Amino acid sequence: MRFTVLTLFPEFFAGPLSCAQMARAREAGLIDVALVNPRDFSNNRHQHVDDRPYGGGPGMVMQPEPLASALATVPEPGRRIVLTPSGAPLTQALARELAQENALTLVCGRYEGIDERLLESEGLEPVCVGQAVLNGGEAAALCLMEAVARLVPGFMGKEESGFDESFSAGLIEYPHYTRPEVYQSLEVPETLRSGSHARIAKWRREASLLRTLERRPELLQEAPLDGADYNFLRAVEKPAALGRSLFLCLLHHPVLDKAGKPGTVSLTNLDIHDMCRVSRTYELAGVLLATPLEDQRELGQRLLTHWTDGAGGRANPDRAQALRLGRMVQGLDEAIGWVTGQAGRAPKVVATCARTSYRPGRSRKERLIAFTPVPTVRGWLREDPVLLVLGTGHGLAPAVLERADAIVSPVRGFSAYNHLPVRAAAAILVDRLLGDAL
Numbered sequence: 001m002r003f004t005v006l007t008l009f010p011e012f013f014a015g016p017l018s019c020a021q022m023a024r025a026r027e028a029g030l031i032d033v034a035l036v037n038p039r040d041f042s043n044n045r046h047q048h049v050d051d052r053p054y055g056g057g058p059g060m061v062m063q064p065e066p067l068a069s070a071l072a073t074v075p076e077p078g079r080r081i082v083l084t085p086s087g088a089p090l091t092q093a094l095a096r097e098l099a100q101e102n103a104l105t106l107v108c109g110r111y112e113g114i115d116e117r118l119l120e121s122e123g124l125e126p127v128c129v130g131q132a133v134l135n136g137g138e139a140a141a142l143c144l145m146e147a148v149a150r151l152v153p154g155f156m157g158k159e160e161s162g163f164d165e166s167f168s169a170g171l172i173e174y175p176h177y178t179r180p181e182v183y184q185s186l187e188v189p190e191t192l193r194s195g196s197h198a199r200i201a202k203w204r205r206e207a208s209l210l211r212t213l214e215r216r217p218e219l220l221q222e223a224p225l226d227g228a229d230y231n232f233l234r235a236v237e238k239p240a241a242l243g244r245s246l247f248l249c250l251l252h253h254p255v256l257d258k259a260g261k262p263g264t265v266s267l268t269n270l271d272i273h274d275m276c277r278v279s280r281t282y283e284l285a286g287v288l289l290a291t292p293l294e295d296q297r298e299l300g301q302r303l304l305t306h307w308t309d310g311a312g313g314r315a316n317p318d319r320a321q322a323l324r325l326g327r328m329v330q331g332l333d334e335a336i337g338w339v340t341g342q343a344g345r346a347p348k349v350v351a352t353c354a355r356t357s358y359r360p361g362r363s364r365k366e367r368l369i370a371f372t373p374v375p376t377v378r379g380w381l382r383e384d385p386v387l388l389v390l391g392t393g394h395g396l397a398p399a400v401l402e403r404a405d406a407i408v409s410p411v412r413g414f415s416a417y418n419h420l421p422v423r424a425a426a427a428i429l430v431d432r433l434l435g436d437a438l
């Protein structure tokens with residue numbers, strides 16, 4: 001593998017490339033690194049390679065010409081990459097892909113970055129390392145080179161050792177232990193000393209799943225998992241506190257009608273069933289179904305009773321477990337009061353809204369909503385009860401949005417069509433708040 005690195009600081013690489021495995025791989029001819037300094041290609045008297053940014057702002061921008069001239073001299077460029085915080089993340093999958101190449105060219109930025117036209121005209125692939133800004137692309141290029149080089153056949157002692165590592169199977173790796181057997185009164189797990197390959201493999205898989213769940217839950221979305229993995233994850237005890245602090249409130253008044261006027265909407269059987277079932281699945285504390293209409297409350301109560309203590313509940317005990325979470329109330333105040341009684345503390349009231357502005361009547365100066373990100377609300381759940389308020393009809397009336405402590409970021413969808421059923425919105429928001437969150 002031949003790496004060509006374009007850098008204003010070739011000396012940066014001296015140490016890292018001349019020790020440990022990278023040095024050995026170079027000696028063995030497995031990798032080869034050529035350093036090219038774009039400053040040598042500056043046609044400026046003072047060898048300048050940067051200038052002030054158009055549009056103003058601090059810092060300098062690297063000019064395209066010296067970099068383009070330097071790139072033109074690379075005899076075997078292979079895939080050409082620019083290291084930049086705005087690039088695609090360097091992942092194990094990308095490293096594996098790049099390791100298939102015979103050559104790679106890495107362009108390192110400095111200062112505020114590189115003139116965008118160089119990236120465009122040369123068709124450079126932007127790649128980012130981590131989610132923090134570094135002084136220059138050199139440290140990032142080094143990360144990329146190490147990640148790729150160790151996947152080049154022959155780099156590692158045992159050919160397969162790269163396949164068992166973190167990220168290889170979409171998960172982070174299990175923990176490692178060596179001698180001594182007891183360190184600071186911490187013992188090496190018994191299974192690892194058992195000598196049973198099957199037990200060790202199972203232990204490692206589960207440790208890997210658990211670590212991923214705890215530290216990088218988002219990776220689980222993409223990891224190839226089998227039934228045993230799902231069963232294991234399902235059985236992992238999550239602190240009940242999170243779901244136990246979350247209450248749903250479905251308001252049927254005051255909600256907006258088609259014309260944007262506040263009014264009252266009738267109960268929907270499906271909403272009641274599905275919101276209770278979602279709440280049972282995610283172990284929520286309760287679902288408040290609010291309507292000021294007495295006959296509607298009676299109707300709702302009959303429905304709940306039928307599916308809990310009545311014939312429906314007897315025939316479907318699973319359904320009864322879910323519907324037992326439902327409770328009819330008159331309105332938001334009663335819902336807040338009930339939650340306060342249950343939780344021993346007043347809840348944070350978090351409204352939901354599919355629109356980005358409210359007060360639709362005031363077209364001249366529409367009020368844009370300042371949304372609260374889902375992770376912030378998840379953070380609240382660790383401290384306080386949260387009442388997530390959802391609206392029927394065309395959404396919660398401004399009066400409700402105004403009195404809420406926050407309006408959580410909406411489910412965005414993929415098009416201008418903005419008519420997600422309320423029970424679907426509830427399911428999505430609950431998963432965003434609680435799914436895989438430990």
Ligand code: SAH
Nearest residue numbers: 083084109112113128129133134136137140
């Ligand atoms: N103003 C830029 C940061 C410039 S940092 C921004 O906010 O995006 C200067 C140079 O360092 C960049 O051009 C890039 O080459 C490199 N760099 C900094 N952080 C990096 C990272 N996390 N991954 C890859 N390259 C990075």
